[in-house]
Amino acid sequence: MILNKYNVIINFIEKKIKDKELRPGDKVPSVRDLAEIFKVSKSTIIKAYNELQRKHILYSIPRSGYYVIETKTLTYDIKTNIMDFSKAAPSSDLLPYIQFQNCINQAIDIYKEKLFTYTNPKGLSSLRKILVKHLYNHQIFTKPNNIFITSGTQQAIDILSRISFPNDNDTILVEQPTYSIMIKNLNQNNVKSMGIKRFNDLDLNQLEDIFKRDNIKFFYTIPRFSNPTGTSIGNEKKKQIVKLAEKYDVYIVEDDYLADLRINKKLNPIYTYDNNKRVIYLKSFSKTLLPGLRIGMVILPDSLMEVFKNNKKISDINTSVLSQGALEIFIKSRMFEKHIKKIKGIYSDRMKILKDISKDLLEEDIYVPNTGFFASVRLPNYIDLQKLIYNLKLRNVYVSNSKDFYLDNFKKDNFLRLSICRMDKNKIYDGLKTINKEIKRLK
Secondary structure, eight states, rough: OHHHHHHHHHHHHHHHTTTSSTTOBBOOOHHHHHHHHTTTTTTHHHHHHHHHTTSSEEETTTTEEEEEEEOOOOHHHHHOOOEEOOSSSOOOOOOOHHHHHHHHHHHHHHTTTTSSSSSOOTTHHHHHHHHHHHHHTTTOOGGGGGOOOOOHHHHHHHHHHSOTTOOOOOOOEESSOHHHHHHHHHHTTTEEEEEEEBOOOOHHHHHHHHHHSSSSEEEEEEEEESSSOOOOOHHHHHHHHHHHHTTOOEEEEEOOTGGOOOOOSSSSOGGGGOSSOOEEEEEESSSTTGGGGGOOEEEEOHHHHHHHHHHHHHHHSOHHHHHHHHHHHHTTTTTHHHHHHHHHHHHHHHHHHHHHHHHHHHOOOOOOOOOSSSEEEEOOOOOOOOHHHHHHHHHTTEEGGGGGGGOOOOOOOOOOEEEEOOOOOOGHHHHHHHHHHHHHOOO
């Protein structure tokens, strides 16, 4: 009898959604109310609601209730013939709009008195405490006092590029290729910079020579899921990087923008191996949550906290309290954990498809990680990259120009960055097939 009632309850909620009596974001009847209506135990209602959660029809908020999830599953890329390997932001169907909207509403109630006043430039203390626990699972051990909440990691990068460091050095070392916004930031701020080659690997002997010779203020690195190549650095090499930084009085700025997508839990951040406060750790919530949220964080050593705080005050006084409060609720309620679990599977699945297809289609050297956003295809030097990109665009295949990821004076590799974050898995084959065909035409 309980099983029958359990199915009746599921059908009841699904019908109300189908008939638009319940819409995305609406709260469904409480467990108590539905138990009274159907004359069953609360455990039967909870079991039915849990099944609806498993089917991605409902989501729950502790001490609040159950809500209808946004059911849209198509992005513009799926509806059209476009095969877009260029985008670096998640597609809209993977973003938890409705769930996060509820968190924003709660944040308005909780932080209404702080919304229209200036707050601590470090960020909400309650969020920083939550982040300490969140980071613990990433092998990041820190204190709330050393965390600054920033308006995206771009703000942290901008401030770090401009401020003076205790080592009094003036040159920023960046991997080549690297995050295009970092390149633009260095150019805009007219910062002295130089590059070190890292495509599949990083030469530690060359790194030591540069540390020893060139007055390096800090070394900017994306050790996991490099943007743009998708490659990662192993733990042993990370330990050596920290030792070299200590030996030559150099700081490391570690951009761990896709930390939440990691599958190999034994692959630690560089920060894990830092015992002498040499590593500055950056983490973003834009790529895995909501790009428009504009929330990032930075962990700073004590020696940089005051100068960073003073410059952040000039930059924006404080980061949006509403965004911070909503993120705090989203993490605390474990909705973030559920969301990450969902998208991890999606990105891993897309990468597996890309890897399997590339073995059969591409003759070129292609690197495809097990997860993340980016893969990379190395091309012969005689291939005209601009012409290839143009020809692909005519056939509705969009890719990024790798020239954007290099300093002007650095020798550039000839390669394509392939992003799977907006690629429907059913179109990966067609997109890669077109890429392969156009490469062959230019050979």
